[in-house]
Amino acid sequence: MDNLLGKGRLAIDIISDKDSFQENIIDGKSIVEKDFGDCAVVGTIKINGIEAVVIGNDGETYNPRFPVVYAGIIGMEEAYKMADAVYITIKNDASKPQGEKRPIILVVDTPGNGPGKQEEIFGMNKATGGYQLALAEARHKGHPIVAIVIGRAVSGAFLCHGLQADHILSLDANFGTMIHVMPISSIARITKLDIEKLTAMSSENPVFASGAKFFYQLGGIEELITDIDSMPSIIAKHIEEIKKLKSNGEVDATGPYARGKLGNERKGRIVREKIIQMMNDQFATVESKYS
Amino acid sequence: MSKELRTIDFEFKSADSKEFPKISFHYGVVGSGDMELIYQYKDLGGAAKITICTPVTGFDHVWKQVFEKFITISKIGNILIEINDNNATPAVVFLRLNQALKEALDGVESNNSDLVSSSFLELSARERAIGLVDENSFTELVSSYDKMSSPHLPKMGESIEFDDGIVTGVGKIGEKTVFIISQEGRYIGGSLGEVSGAKFVNILRLAREFYESMLKNNPNLPESKRPAILISFETGGVRLHEANAGLLAHAEIMNELQLNRGKVPVISIIGSKVGCFGGMGFIAAATDIIIMSEYGRLGLTGPEVIEQEMGKDEFDSTDRALVYRTTGGKHKYIVGDSNYLVENNAASFREALKKVFSLDINEISKLRRVGSSEMIAKQKKLVQLSIDLQPKDSIDVWRFAGNENPEKLVDLNVKAFLETAKQLDIK
Numbered sequence A: 001m002d003n004l005l006g007k008g009r010l011a012i013d014i015i016s017d018k019d020s021f022q023e024n025i026i027d028g029k030s031i032v033e034k035d036f037g038d039c040a041v042v043g044t045i046k047i048n049g050i051e052a053v054v055i056g057n058d059g060e061t062y063n064p065r066f067p068v069v070y071a072g073i074i075g076m077e078e079a080y081k082m083a084d085a086v087y088i089t090i091k092n093d094a095s096k097p098q099g100e101k102r103p104i105i106l107v108v109d110t111p112g113n114g115p116g117k118q119e120e121i122f123g124m125n126k127a128t129g130g131y132q133l134a135l136a137e138a139r140h141k142g143h144p145i146v147a148i149v150i151g152r153a154v155s156g157a158f159l160c161h162g163l164q165a166d167h168i169l170s171l172d173a174n175f176g177t178m179i180h181v182m183p184i185s186s187i188a189r190i191t192k193l194d195i196e197k198l199t200a201m202s203s204e205n206p207v208f209a210s211g212a213k214f215f216y217q218l219g220g221i222e223e224l225i226t227d228i229d230s231m232p233s234i235i236a237k238h239i240e241e242i243k244k245l246k247s248n249g250e251v252d253a254t255g256p257y258a259r260g261k262l263g264n265e266r267k268g269r270i271v272r273e274k275i276i277q278m279m280n281d282q283f284a285t286v287e288s289k290y291s
Numbered sequence B: 001m002s003k004e005l006r007t008i009d010f011e012f013k014s015a016d017s018k019e020f021p022k023i024s025f026h027y028g029v030v031g032s033g034d035m036e037l038i039y040q041y042k043d044l045g046g047a048a049k050i051t052i053c054t055p056v057t058g059f060d061h062v063w064k065q066v067f068e069k070f071i072t073i074s075k076i077g078n079i080l081i082e083i084n085d086n087n088a089t090p091a092v093v094f095l096r097l098n099q100a101l102k103e104a105l106d107g108v109e110s111n112n113s114d115l116v117s118s119s120f121l122e123l124s125a126r127e128r129a130i131g132l133v134d135e136n137s138f139t140e141l142v143s144s145y146d147k148m149s150s151p152h153l154p155k156m157g158e159s160i161e162f163d164d165g166i167v168t169g170v171g172k173i174g175e176k177t178v179f180i181i182s183q184e185g186r187y188i189g190g191s192l193g194e195v196s197g198a199k200f201v202n203i204l205r206l207a208r209e210f211y212e213s214m215l216k217n218n219p220n221l222p223e224s225k226r227p228a229i230l231i232s233f234e235t236g237g238v239r240l241h242e243a244n245a246g247l248l249a250h251a252e253i254m255n256e257l258q259l260n261r262g263k264v265p266v267i268s269i270i271g272s273k274v275g276c277f278g279g280m281g282f283i284a285a286a287t288d289i290i291i292m293s294e295y296g297r298l299g300l301t302g303p304e305v306i307e308q309e310m311g312k313d314e315f316d317s318t319d320r321a322l323v324y325r326t327t328g329g330k331h332k333y334i335v336g337d338s339n340y341l342v343e344n345n346a347a348s349f350r351e352a353l354k355k356v357f358s359l360d361i362n363e364i365s366k367l368r369r370v371g372s373s374e375m376i377a378k379q380k381k382l383v384q385l386s387i388d389l390q391p392k393d394s395i396d397v398w399r400f401a402g403n404e405n406p407e408k409l410v411d412l413n414v415k416a417f418l419e420t421a422k423q424l425d426i427k
Helices: A008-015 A076-092 A118-123 A125-142 A156-162 A185-193 A196-200 A212-217 A230-247 A255-264 A271-289 B060-073 B090-106 B112-117 B123-134 B196-218 B238-258 B279-285 B305-312 B320-327 B329-334 B345-358 B359-365 B374-389 B393-398 B414-419
Strands: A040-047 A050-057 A105-112 A145-154 A166-173 A178-180 A223-224 B004-011 B024-028 B034-041 B047-054 B079-086 B166-173 B176-183 B227-234 B266-270 B289-293 B338-342
Touching: A008 A050, A008 A105, A008 A230, A040 A076, A040 A105, A040 A230, A050 A076, A050 A230, A076 B320, A076 B374, A105 A125, A105 A156, A118 A125, A118 A271, A118 B305, A118 B320, A118 B374, A125 A145, A125 A156, A125 B238, A125 B279, A125 B289, A125 B374, A145 A156, A156 B238, A156 B279, A166 A230, A178 A212, A185 A196, A185 B238, A185 B289, A185 B338, A212 A223, A223 A230, A255 A271, A255 B238, A271 B166, A271 B196, B004 B060, B024 B090, B034 B090, B047 B060, B060 B090, B060 B166, B079 B090, B079 B345, B112 B123, B112 B345, B123 B166, B123 B176, B123 B227, B123 B345, B166 B196, B166 B345, B196 B227, B196 B238, B227 B279, B227 B345, B238 B279, B238 B289, B266 B345, B289 B329, B289 B345, B305 B320, B320 B329, B320 B393, B329 B338, B329 B393, B338 B345, B338 B414, B374 B393
Parallel strands: A050 A105, A105 A145, A145 A166, A145 A178, A166 A223, B047 B079, B176 B227, B227 B266, B266 B289, B289 B338
Antiparallel strands: A040 A050, B004 B047, B024 B034, B034 B079, B166 B176
C-alpha cells in the first residue's frame, strides 16, 4: 500500500481490531440523528483490545448540504458532529476515575475548514473553535487523546482536528503525508522569496517548511511511523504512555504546552522558552503593584 | 528581494552637541514603508551611534546623508539610535527621526485622554493597550526595549520589529487587574510567529497563575478583584514565514483558553483594520466575550479565498460593503457572535468592559458561544437555519431575525442601530 490519502475509513479499519468499528455508536447508542456531517466519521473501535472513541475524516465523499465541504474538508456540521462525539464521551465517562477515561483517537486526513459564504455568515470559526475546546476539555479531564496523521493535515484544519491531542503521530513522508500551513510554492509566492532559496533554507530551519519531519523537529509531532501495520501497536503504546504522564492529573505533561517544551529539546523552537522566562521574571518584579 | 536583512552602522559627532537625556525612548511601527527606532542615552563623548537593520541594499550613502543632516541640525549627542527599517524612504526616515526626538525631549507620554477618544481603528497596538486600561497603570512585559524580535525573519530578508508585532502587559481597570494582548496589523498583518506566539500564550498562563495565587491568599476573593484578559485582535492568523511555529502557538493558545475557563474571563476586542481572521478567528470564537465596533471584522476564511473557492458570482471579495455585511460588527452582533457592538473609540470599548466586569464569572460563561454540549446544540440550530434559509447575503439573515427593512440597518450609526436592530433568536 502506497498511502492512505483520502482513505480515512480504511485507516480506521486498519487500526481497529477486526470488525470492531461501530459507526456513529458510542456506548451502544447512535449519536447522530440524521444525515449530518458526511465528511466526518465518528464511532467506537477497539484497538489492541482497548475500547476507544474514534473521530476521522472521510475524503471519499461530500456534504450535499454544503457545496464547499468535500474530500475531507471540515465544515460546520462536521465540526459539531466531532465535538458531539467528544462531549458525549466526557459525559458518559464522568464517573470513571482518571486512569479509566476512554481514549479518543483522531484519524487525521483533512485539507481545510469549509471556505464558504454560508460558513462565514453563520460562523465557521465557532464550529472549529468549539470542537477544539471539547478536545482540550477531554484531555484535561484525563481522556488519552492520540492523533494520527494518515494523509493531509493542513493549517487550520490540523489545528481543529489533531493539534489538541495529548500525543500526535504521523505516517512519514513516504506515505504522502502532508503537514503544513501552505506548500512551499505558495509561501514563495506570498513572501516573494525564491522557491530554491526557501527549499535550501528549510533544511536548516524547520520553522516554515512543509512536511512531517519538520513538525517533528519543532516538537509538533511526538513520533513518526514508518510502516502502516505498526499503527495499532504504536497507538496503543502511546495510550499507555499518556495515561502514565497524566496519572496525577497533570495537564502540562502532554498536549500543546508539552509540545512547546519538546520543540525546545529538539532545538526547533528555542526562543519560545526564553520569552516565557523573561516575561515571568519581569512580572515578578511588578506583581505586588497589581495584587 | 530575497537578500538577508543587513545592519549598517554609522557614528557622527556634532561640534557643539547637546546631550540626550538619560532615558530610553521607543517610537514607531515597522509598517510597509515605515520604521521604528529606539533612542537611548550612552556616554559616547558627545557622539551619536546609529545602527540600522534593513532589507534595502545599495543605499548606504543615502542613509549616511540623512543621518548626517539629522545630527547636524539637531546637534543631539551621547545617543544610541537603533532602527528597524521596512523600506522607508529618506524623507520618512528624516521625519520619524525628528518626530521621535521631539517627543523624547518633550517627555511626551502617550496621553490616555487622547487615546480613548480618537478613532480606535487608527490606533497602534501599543496605543490600544494603553488606552483600554486606566491611565498610568500599564506595564508592558517583554517590550520593545527587550528586543525579542523574530530569529527567523532576518535570513528571509523580512524586516523585524522589536516587539514582534504584539504588545503584551498588565494594567488596571478600576480595582481589577487586566492582562493585555494587543496585535499590530501594520507589522506583517499582525501575524503570529514563534516570538509573538510565546508572548500571547504566556500572558494567558500568567493571568491564570496570578489568579490562583490571589485565591490562595484570599479564598473569599471578591468578584470585583478577579483578574481578566483582554485581547485586542488585529491579525490574519499564522505568519507564513514561520508558519509551523505559528500554527503550534495557536494550539497552545486554545489549550490555555480552555484552562482559563471559570477562572479568568477572556474578552476579545475587535475593531482594528486587519480584522480577526484565520486561526485567530476561531481563537476569538473560543473566548468568553466578544466586543466589536462596526469596523471590526471577524471570520475564519478571508474573502479572497472564498472567491477563489466559490467564484466571483458567489462572493466578490472586492465588494467592500459585502465583506462588511458578512464579517463586520453589525452582522456579528445580529447573529449573536459579538456580545456588544460599540462606537469606534477606546472609551466605548471601556464602557462595554465595565458592563462585563459587573457580571460574575458564571454569568460571563453563559454569554459564550461554544464550550459545552448545550452550546453546540444551539449552534447546530444555526447550521440548520443555514440549510433552510440558504441566504445569499447576510441581509437575508437580518430579515429572518425580524428586521423589516434590513437594508436600512447598514447605514445607521451605532446608537440608532442598537435601538432598531433585532438579534437572531434561536431557542
